[in-house]
Amino acid sequence: MSTHFLTINRLERVLTRGGVEAFDLDVGVNLIIGRPNTGKTKWLQTLDYLLGDAGDNPYVDDDDLEEDISEKYSVAKAHISNGIDLDVDDRQIR
Known part of the structure; x- marks a missing residue:
């Protein structure tokens, strides 16, 4: 019997004005490093x-940002694999 792992391959945020911001992840441990206030969290x-x-939608009522981030993005997506199938989970941001 083989063991399958849940793998998150990619995160996407669809911009309301068109286009996509993507964050690709590798199998294993991923380190997210960068300057403060660049979007890691x-x-x-x-x-x-x-x-x-x-909990609350992280894109609504974010007091730390000058621009209301819920106006910037319309959908968030995750490309998730269980070793056999790939699934894309998405949720409306606003």
Whole structure:
């Protein structure tokens, strides 16, 4: 019997004005590093939101940003594989 792992291959945020921002992940441990206020935490909150976090939408009422981020994005997506099939989970942001 083989063991299958849940793998998150890619996160996407669809811009309301067209286009997509994407964050690709490799199999194994991924380090997310960068300067402050460049979106590292927001990508992790996006993943949490896509996996069904019962808390608030991370894109609404974000007091830390000058621009209301819920106006910038329309949909968030995660490309998730279980070793056999690939699934794309998406949720409306606004």
